[in-house]
Amino acid sequence: DQQVKQNSPSLSVQEGRISILNCDYTNSMFDYFLWYKKYPAEGPTFLISISSIKDKNEDGRFTVFLNKSAKHLSLHIVPSQPGDSAVYFCAASAREYGNKLVFGAGTILRVKS
């Protein structure tokens, strides 16, 4: 069962504009959420995370929003840059599961210059 879903396989955005990547989850036990950026044949690079006690976390150009009632989170990248082009994965964890991460299928982001 897909407990973490990224329903958009790809997203194309113009340089300088906002990129919004979405993620939905079904397991109410998830209490920590992370976003990773990944290039082919490399390991994922950690971008930003958010605990379930918050609804927003910012780090530079990256902001993650969490809507617990809707079981939805989103990653905003402003402004988007060509170097942001990569696959973005949403991941979730629960205290009861230790450090086990459940990943979404990923969204390919293309930033056009």
Added chain:
Amino acid sequence: KAGVTQTPRYLIKTRGQQVTLSCSPISGHRSVSWYQQTPGQGLQFLFEYFSETQRNKGNFPGRFSGRQFSNSRSEMNVSTLELGDSALYLCASSSTGNTEAFFGQGTRLTVV
């Protein structure tokens, strides 16, 4: 601070053989998790080791096993390799529960 180191980066093995992959976590991190990435299944959790004990296990057959040493370095072993085991195997290092996990570059395993 050195990152997560995985060796080797690439491996080619024959069906039926076994393979051992190695992971050195970030200094001070006691948790090591392993993931398999394939085009069809995405990133799937294999298992997690914390202080030399397996704390969590994913839905993989018993051919997949692992261990962790007292210095937190970890190895995973796959026995009786099948073609479907061809994948990118990723190791992630964490300090404690429910925190960021930092990944290594991965080991690309090809089974022929």
